[in-house]
Amino acid sequence: MATGQHGCIFCGNKPLTKEHIWGQWITEYVSRTTNKYAFGHVVAHKKPEDNIERSSLRAGDPIGANVRVVCGRCNNEWMSQLQEKAKPHLIPLFKGETVWLNKSAQAAIADWIIMATMTAEYIQRDPSMIAISQTDRNKFFERKPLANWKVWIAPFQRKHWIGQWVHTSVPIYPSEDVPPLTAMVDPGQTRKTPPLSSVNCTLTL
Numbered sequence: 719m720a721t722g723q724h725g726c727i728f729c730g731n732k733p734l735t736k737e738h739i740w741g742q743w744i745t746e747y748v749s750r751t752t753n754k755y756a757f758g759h760v761v762a763h764k765k766p767e768d769n770i771e772r773s774s775l776r777a778g779d780p781i782g783a784n785v786r787v788v789c790g791r792c793n794n795e796w797m798s799q800l801q802e803k804a805k806p807h808l809i810p811l812f813k814g815e816t817v818w819l820n821k822s823a824q825a826a827i828a829d830w831i832i833m834a835t836m837t838a839e840y841i842q843r844d845p846s847m848i849a850i851s852q853t854d855r856n857k858f859f860e861r862k863p864l865a866n867w868k869v870w871i872a873p874f875q876r877k878h879w880i881g882q883w884v885h886t887s888v889p890i891y892p893s894e895d896v897p898p899l900t901a902m903v904d905p906g907q908t909r910k911t912p913p914l915s916s917v918n919c920t921l922t923l
């Protein structure tokens with residue numbers, strides 16, 4: 719795995735340790751229901767013909783996915799603390815209970831989701847497909863606010879849907895480079911495609 723050649727994605731240190739993205743404790747409350755899952759990877763470019771769409775079936779349940787991209791110190795210290803802070807708010811949600819989430823509970827859950835999203839991006843093994851910037855990871859590591867991040871949560875009953883992990887990268891244009899609406903659907907336009915600067919990761923548990 720190419721990412722393994724580098725240091726921790728947050729602090730740069732080595733050695734790297736294996737980290738369960740969602741934490742092993744989660745399986746007490748969210749049962750593993752599948753022995754394979756669909757892994758989709760989509761990069762949307764301005765020109766539809768440049769789009770990249772890949773999907774594959776992977777063994778195991780995404781609940782048990784792990785990556786080796788963070789160091790032991792990060793894993794056991796601040797990441798573990800974020801997880802412990804979110805746990806008391808997450809457990810009643812996993813149990814389907816109705817709970818009131820005040821501001822600090824919302825922040826704790828959002829931190830846990832952001833942490834998992836940043837590490838889970840490395841489930842896919844192509845480093846060129848990492849869309850979250852190092853700047854954002856550094857800010858998160860330094861516990862600075864991430865102004866452009868939005869985190870939503872919602873109840874979901876899986877029913878017939880199989881588990882899936884979808885990673886979507888969408889280019890975001892500076893306001894002066896936003897083409898008129900008609901040009902956006904014109905594959906003949908020639909504006910230079912900017913670097914990927916947005917990522918949308920969706921995991922249905």
Ligand SMILES: [Zn+2]
Pocket residue numbers: 726727728729730731788789790791792793
């Ligand atoms: Zn680290």
